[in-house]
Amino acid sequence: MARIVDQAGIDMILVGDSLATTVLGQPDTLAATVETMIYHSAAVAQVQPKALIVTDMPWLSYHISPEETIRNAGRLVREGKAEAVKLEGGRKRLPMIEAILAAEIPVMGHLGLTPQSVHAMGGYKVQGKDLAAARELLEDAKALAQAGVFAVVLEGIPDILAKRISEEIAIPTIGIGAGPHCDGQVLVFHDLLGLTSGHLPNLCVSMHSSPRSRHRHYNNTVPMCRPEHFLPPKKHIIPMLTSHRLYKMREPTHPTGPKPEQKRRYEIILTRETKDKQDPWQLFYMTQMQISN
Protein backbone atom coordinates (compact mmCIF):
# COMPACT_ATOMS: atom_id res chain seq x y z
CA MET A 1 0.00 0.00 0.00
CA ALA A 2 2.74 2.43 1.02
CA ARG A 3 4.69 1.53 -2.11
CA ILE A 4 1.68 2.22 -4.33
CA VAL A 5 0.93 5.67 -2.94
CA ASP A 6 4.62 6.58 -2.80
CA GLN A 7 5.13 5.65 -6.44
CA ALA A 8 2.09 7.73 -7.31
CA GLY A 9 3.98 10.72 -5.96
CA ILE A 10 2.08 11.55 -2.80
CA ASP A 11 3.80 14.05 -0.46
CA MET A 12 3.00 12.48 2.87
CA ILE A 13 1.86 9.09 4.14
CA LEU A 14 -0.28 9.32 7.23
CA VAL A 15 -0.35 6.10 9.22
CA GLY A 16 -3.71 7.01 10.70
CA ASP A 17 -5.34 5.43 13.72
CA SER A 18 -8.37 4.93 11.45
CA LEU A 19 -6.56 1.71 10.55
CA ALA A 20 -8.22 0.34 13.68
CA THR A 21 -11.49 0.47 11.74
CA THR A 22 -10.37 -0.04 8.13
CA VAL A 23 -7.74 -2.75 8.72
CA LEU A 24 -8.58 -4.27 12.09
CA GLY A 25 -12.38 -4.15 11.96
CA GLN A 26 -12.84 -2.26 15.22
CA PRO A 27 -15.91 -0.02 15.63
CA ASP A 28 -13.86 3.16 16.16
CA THR A 29 -10.32 4.48 16.43
CA LEU A 30 -10.21 4.30 20.23
CA ALA A 31 -9.03 0.69 19.98
CA ALA A 32 -5.66 1.67 18.48
CA THR A 33 -2.74 1.45 20.91
CA VAL A 34 0.83 2.71 20.69
CA GLU A 35 1.86 -0.87 19.81
CA THR A 36 -0.71 -1.01 16.98
CA MET A 37 0.59 2.25 15.56
CA ILE A 38 4.24 1.17 15.85
CA TYR A 39 3.49 -2.09 14.03
CA HIS A 40 1.81 -0.41 11.05
CA SER A 41 4.15 2.55 10.94
CA ALA A 42 7.20 0.27 10.85
CA ALA A 43 5.58 -1.70 8.02
CA VAL A 44 5.18 1.49 6.00
CA ALA A 45 8.75 2.57 6.79
CA GLN A 46 9.98 -0.78 5.51
CA VAL A 47 9.38 0.34 1.91
CA GLN A 48 11.48 3.47 2.51
CA PRO A 49 9.03 5.84 0.88
CA LYS A 50 10.10 9.21 -0.47
CA ALA A 51 6.97 10.60 1.17
CA LEU A 52 7.12 11.88 4.72
CA ILE A 53 5.85 9.32 7.23
CA VAL A 54 3.49 10.86 9.76
CA THR A 55 2.04 8.53 12.38
CA ASP A 56 -1.06 9.17 14.50
CA MET A 57 -0.66 9.23 18.26
CA PRO A 58 -3.47 6.97 19.44
CA TRP A 59 -6.07 7.94 22.00
CA LEU A 60 -4.74 8.18 25.57
CA SER A 61 -1.11 8.21 24.48
CA TYR A 62 -0.88 12.01 24.83
CA HIS A 63 -3.50 12.79 27.46
CA ILE A 64 -1.91 11.81 30.76
CA SER A 65 1.32 13.72 31.21
CA PRO A 66 3.97 15.45 29.11
CA GLU A 67 6.45 12.76 30.16
CA GLU A 68 4.26 9.92 28.95
CA THR A 69 3.46 11.87 25.79
CA ILE A 70 7.14 12.36 24.91
CA ARG A 71 7.87 8.71 25.62
CA ASN A 72 5.02 7.56 23.34
CA ALA A 73 5.90 9.97 20.54
CA GLY A 74 9.51 8.82 20.88
CA ARG A 75 8.46 5.20 20.50
CA LEU A 76 6.54 6.01 17.30
CA VAL A 77 9.74 7.58 15.95
CA ARG A 78 12.28 5.03 17.22
CA GLU A 79 10.30 1.80 16.82
CA GLY A 80 7.70 2.90 14.26
CA LYS A 81 10.19 4.92 12.18
CA ALA A 82 7.77 7.84 12.02
CA GLU A 83 9.28 11.12 10.88
CA ALA A 84 6.54 13.18 12.49
CA VAL A 85 3.53 12.51 14.70
CA LYS A 86 -0.04 13.78 14.55
CA LEU A 87 -2.39 14.31 17.46
CA GLU A 88 -5.96 15.53 17.77
CA GLY A 89 -7.10 18.66 19.54
CA GLY A 90 -6.55 22.37 19.93
CA ARG A 91 -5.37 24.67 22.72
CA LYS A 92 -6.24 22.03 25.30
CA ARG A 93 -3.38 19.88 23.98
CA LEU A 94 -0.78 22.65 23.71
CA PRO A 95 1.35 21.53 26.69
CA MET A 96 1.68 18.06 25.15
CA ILE A 97 2.43 19.46 21.70
CA GLU A 98 5.11 21.73 23.14
CA ALA A 99 6.65 18.81 25.04
CA ILE A 100 6.92 16.70 21.86
CA LEU A 101 8.34 19.60 19.88
CA ALA A 102 10.91 20.18 22.61
CA ALA A 103 12.04 16.58 22.06
CA GLU A 104 12.73 17.51 18.40
CA ILE A 105 9.81 15.53 16.97
CA PRO A 106 7.77 17.41 14.35
CA VAL A 107 4.07 17.57 15.15
CA MET A 108 1.04 17.80 12.89
CA GLY A 109 -2.24 19.12 14.32
CA HIS A 110 -5.77 17.78 13.74
CA LEU A 111 -8.84 19.95 14.34
CA GLY A 112 -12.58 19.78 13.75
CA LEU A 113 -14.19 16.36 13.64
CA THR A 114 -11.62 14.52 15.75
CA PRO A 115 -12.66 10.85 15.75
CA GLN A 116 -10.94 10.09 19.07
CA SER A 117 -13.54 12.40 20.66
CA VAL A 118 -16.45 10.40 19.20
CA HIS A 119 -18.15 9.90 22.57
CA ALA A 120 -17.48 13.44 23.77
CA MET A 121 -18.90 14.81 20.50
CA GLY A 122 -21.91 12.49 20.69
CA GLY A 123 -21.10 10.85 17.37
CA TYR A 124 -19.23 11.79 14.21
CA LYS A 125 -20.61 15.27 13.83
CA VAL A 126 -19.40 18.07 11.65
CA GLN A 127 -17.76 20.71 13.85
CA GLY A 128 -17.56 24.50 13.68
CA LYS A 129 -21.00 25.00 12.15
CA ASP A 130 -22.08 27.94 14.26
CA LEU A 131 -20.15 31.15 14.62
CA ALA A 132 -19.02 30.58 18.20
CA ALA A 133 -17.65 27.12 17.37
CA ALA A 134 -16.08 28.45 14.17
CA ARG A 135 -14.27 31.17 16.09
CA GLU A 136 -13.00 28.64 18.63
CA LEU A 137 -11.61 26.48 15.84
CA LEU A 138 -9.92 29.46 14.22
CA GLU A 139 -8.29 30.32 17.57
CA ASP A 140 -7.19 26.71 18.00
CA ALA A 141 -5.62 26.72 14.55
CA LYS A 142 -3.76 29.95 15.28
CA ALA A 143 -2.51 28.60 18.60
CA LEU A 144 -1.23 25.38 17.00
CA ALA A 145 0.55 27.31 14.26
CA GLN A 146 2.04 29.63 16.87
CA ALA A 147 3.27 26.64 18.89
CA GLY A 148 5.17 25.35 15.84
CA VAL A 149 3.19 22.45 14.37
CA PHE A 150 4.25 22.05 10.72
CA ALA A 151 0.76 21.45 9.29
CA VAL A 152 -2.77 20.91 10.48
CA VAL A 153 -5.48 18.49 9.36
CA LEU A 154 -8.95 20.04 9.17
CA GLU A 155 -11.60 17.33 9.27
CA GLY A 156 -15.37 17.65 8.92
CA ILE A 157 -15.79 21.42 9.05
CA PRO A 158 -17.63 23.85 6.76
CA ASP A 159 -15.56 24.66 3.70
CA ILE A 160 -15.82 28.37 4.32
CA LEU A 161 -14.27 27.96 7.77
CA ALA A 162 -11.49 25.79 6.33
CA LYS A 163 -10.87 28.54 3.76
CA ARG A 164 -10.71 31.17 6.46
CA ILE A 165 -8.28 29.12 8.60
CA SER A 166 -6.12 28.38 5.55
CA GLU A 167 -5.84 32.09 4.82
CA GLU A 168 -5.17 33.00 8.41
CA ILE A 169 -2.34 30.62 9.31
CA ALA A 170 1.03 30.32 7.58
CA ILE A 171 1.35 26.53 7.85
CA PRO A 172 -0.34 24.18 5.33
CA THR A 173 -3.87 23.00 6.06
CA ILE A 174 -4.74 19.46 4.98
CA GLY A 175 -8.44 18.88 4.53
CA ILE A 176 -10.74 15.87 4.79
CA GLY A 177 -14.36 16.78 4.45
CA ALA A 178 -13.35 20.42 4.71
CA GLY A 179 -13.92 21.58 1.14
CA PRO A 180 -11.59 22.51 -1.70
CA HIS A 181 -9.79 25.51 -0.17
CA CYS A 182 -7.24 23.70 1.98
CA ASP A 183 -3.59 23.61 0.93
CA GLY A 184 -3.67 19.81 0.67
CA GLN A 185 -6.08 16.90 1.03
CA VAL A 186 -5.89 13.63 2.93
CA LEU A 187 -8.09 10.61 2.33
CA VAL A 188 -8.34 7.22 3.94
CA PHE A 189 -6.81 4.80 1.41
CA HIS A 190 -9.57 2.23 1.93
CA ASP A 191 -12.24 4.86 1.28
CA LEU A 192 -10.43 6.05 -1.82
CA LEU A 193 -10.55 2.57 -3.31
CA GLY A 194 -14.02 1.76 -2.03
CA LEU A 195 -12.72 -0.99 0.23
CA THR A 196 -14.60 0.25 3.27
CA SER A 197 -17.80 -1.55 4.09
CA GLY A 198 -20.85 -0.33 5.92
CA HIS A 199 -22.10 3.21 6.30
CA LEU A 200 -19.74 5.90 5.14
CA PRO A 201 -20.42 9.58 5.65
CA ASN A 202 -20.66 11.68 2.52
CA LEU A 203 -17.37 13.40 2.97
CA CYS A 204 -15.36 10.18 3.08
CA VAL A 205 -16.45 9.01 -0.32
CA SER A 206 -16.88 12.38 -2.00
CA MET A 207 -15.78 12.14 -5.64
CA HIS A 208 -14.26 8.70 -5.31
CA SER A 209 -17.49 6.84 -4.83
CA SER A 210 -18.43 6.42 -8.46
CA PRO A 211 -17.37 3.16 -10.08
CA ARG A 212 -15.56 5.20 -12.72
CA SER A 213 -13.33 7.03 -10.26
CA ARG A 214 -12.89 3.93 -8.15
CA HIS A 215 -11.40 2.06 -11.07
CA ARG A 216 -9.10 4.85 -12.11
CA HIS A 217 -5.43 4.07 -11.96
CA TYR A 218 -3.76 5.29 -8.77
CA ASN A 219 -1.57 7.61 -10.79
CA ASN A 220 -4.68 9.41 -11.94
CA THR A 221 -6.30 9.32 -8.54
CA VAL A 222 -3.44 10.79 -6.58
CA PRO A 223 -3.07 13.96 -8.66
CA MET A 224 -6.84 14.33 -8.30
CA CYS A 225 -6.34 14.67 -4.56
CA ARG A 226 -4.27 17.80 -5.05
CA PRO A 227 -6.16 20.92 -4.12
CA GLU A 228 -6.31 22.29 -7.64
CA HIS A 229 -8.23 19.19 -8.75
CA PHE A 230 -10.27 18.73 -5.64
CA LEU A 231 -13.69 20.01 -6.49
CA PRO A 232 -16.22 18.03 -4.49
CA PRO A 233 -19.79 18.17 -5.70
CA LYS A 234 -21.69 20.94 -3.94
CA LYS A 235 -23.80 18.49 -1.96
CA HIS A 236 -20.62 17.33 -0.22
CA ILE A 237 -19.70 20.80 0.87
CA ILE A 238 -20.70 21.40 4.45
CA PRO A 239 -22.45 24.73 4.95
CA MET A 240 -22.27 26.96 7.99
CA LEU A 241 -25.58 27.15 9.81
CA THR A 242 -27.68 29.86 8.25
CA SER A 243 -29.24 32.55 10.38
CA HIS A 244 -32.52 30.68 10.05
CA ARG A 245 -31.11 27.47 11.46
CA LEU A 246 -29.16 29.33 14.15
CA TYR A 247 -32.40 30.94 15.23
CA LYS A 248 -34.12 27.59 15.43
CA MET A 249 -31.23 26.23 17.41
CA ARG A 250 -31.40 29.05 19.96
CA GLU A 251 -35.15 28.82 20.36
CA PRO A 252 -35.31 26.11 23.04
CA THR A 253 -32.81 28.00 25.23
CA HIS A 254 -35.27 30.90 25.43
CA PRO A 255 -38.36 29.40 27.06
CA THR A 256 -40.14 32.72 27.01
CA GLY A 257 -39.20 33.27 23.39
CA PRO A 258 -36.83 35.81 21.94
CA LYS A 259 -37.38 39.48 22.64
CA PRO A 260 -39.83 40.94 20.10
CA GLU A 261 -37.24 43.16 18.40
CA GLN A 262 -34.81 40.25 18.19
CA LYS A 263 -37.47 38.10 16.61
CA ARG A 264 -38.26 40.79 14.11
CA ARG A 265 -34.63 40.99 13.06
CA TYR A 266 -34.55 37.29 12.28
CA GLU A 267 -37.84 37.57 10.45
CA ILE A 268 -36.38 40.26 8.25
CA ILE A 269 -33.44 38.04 7.42
CA LEU A 270 -35.73 35.11 6.77
CA THR A 271 -38.02 37.10 4.52
CA ARG A 272 -35.10 38.34 2.50
CA GLU A 273 -33.68 34.86 2.17
CA THR A 274 -36.97 33.45 1.03
CA LYS A 275 -37.78 36.33 -1.29
CA ASP A 276 -34.46 36.35 -3.10
CA LYS A 277 -34.15 32.57 -2.98
CA GLN A 278 -30.78 33.67 -1.72
CA ASP A 279 -27.76 31.96 -3.15
CA PRO A 280 -26.43 29.91 -0.23
CA TRP A 281 -22.88 30.92 -1.16
CA GLN A 282 -23.70 34.54 -0.55
CA LEU A 283 -25.01 33.62 2.87
CA PHE A 284 -21.84 31.73 3.70
CA TYR A 285 -19.71 34.70 2.76
CA MET A 286 -21.84 36.86 5.01
CA THR A 287 -21.28 34.37 7.79
CA GLN A 288 -17.57 34.38 7.10
CA MET A 289 -17.44 38.13 7.57
CA GLN A 290 -19.08 37.67 10.93
CA ILE A 291 -16.41 35.15 12.00
CA SER A 292 -13.74 37.81 11.63
CA ASN A 293 -15.60 40.45 13.64
Ligand SMILES: Nc1nc(=O)c2c([nH]1)NC[C@@H]1CN(c3ccc(C(=O)N[C@@H](CCC(=O)O)C(=O)O)cc3)CN21
Ligand atom coordinates in the same frame (compact mmCIF):
# COMPACT_ATOMS: atom_id res chain seq x y z
N1 LIG B 1 -13.34 4.89 6.78
C1 LIG B 1 -13.40 6.04 7.46
N2 LIG B 1 -13.09 7.20 6.84
C2 LIG B 1 -13.14 8.37 7.50
O1 LIG B 1 -12.82 9.43 6.89
C3 LIG B 1 -13.53 8.37 8.86
C4 LIG B 1 -13.83 7.14 9.47
N3 LIG B 1 -13.77 6.00 8.75
N4 LIG B 1 -14.16 7.05 10.78
C5 LIG B 1 -13.79 8.12 11.64
C6 LIG B 1 -14.07 9.41 11.03
C7 LIG B 1 -15.56 9.68 11.01
N5 LIG B 1 -15.73 10.49 9.85
C8 LIG B 1 -16.90 11.22 9.60
C9 LIG B 1 -18.12 10.78 10.01
C10 LIG B 1 -19.28 11.50 9.77
C11 LIG B 1 -19.23 12.70 9.09
C12 LIG B 1 -20.47 13.49 8.75
O2 LIG B 1 -20.54 14.13 7.73
N6 LIG B 1 -21.49 13.43 9.63
C13 LIG B 1 -22.77 14.08 9.40
C14 LIG B 1 -23.92 13.28 9.94
C15 LIG B 1 -23.81 11.81 9.83
C16 LIG B 1 -23.74 11.23 8.42
O3 LIG B 1 -24.23 11.83 7.45
O4 LIG B 1 -23.20 10.14 8.30
C17 LIG B 1 -22.89 15.42 10.10
O5 LIG B 1 -23.56 16.30 9.51
O6 LIG B 1 -22.31 15.61 11.19
C18 LIG B 1 -18.00 13.14 8.67
C19 LIG B 1 -16.86 12.41 8.92
C20 LIG B 1 -14.50 10.60 9.11
N7 LIG B 1 -13.65 9.54 9.61
Ligand SMILES: CC(C)C(=O)C(=O)O
Ligand atom coordinates in the same frame (compact mmCIF):
# COMPACT_ATOMS: atom_id res chain seq x y z
C1 LIG C 1 -8.50 10.87 8.54
C2 LIG C 1 -7.09 11.09 8.96
C3 LIG C 1 -6.77 12.55 9.05
C4 LIG C 1 -6.78 10.37 10.25
O1 LIG C 1 -6.56 10.93 11.28
C5 LIG C 1 -6.78 8.90 10.21
O2 LIG C 1 -6.89 8.30 9.13
O3 LIG C 1 -6.66 8.30 11.29
Ligand SMILES: [Mg+2]
Ligand atom coordinates in the same frame (compact mmCIF):
# COMPACT_ATOMS: atom_id res chain seq x y z
MG1 LIG D 1 -6.52 9.62 12.94
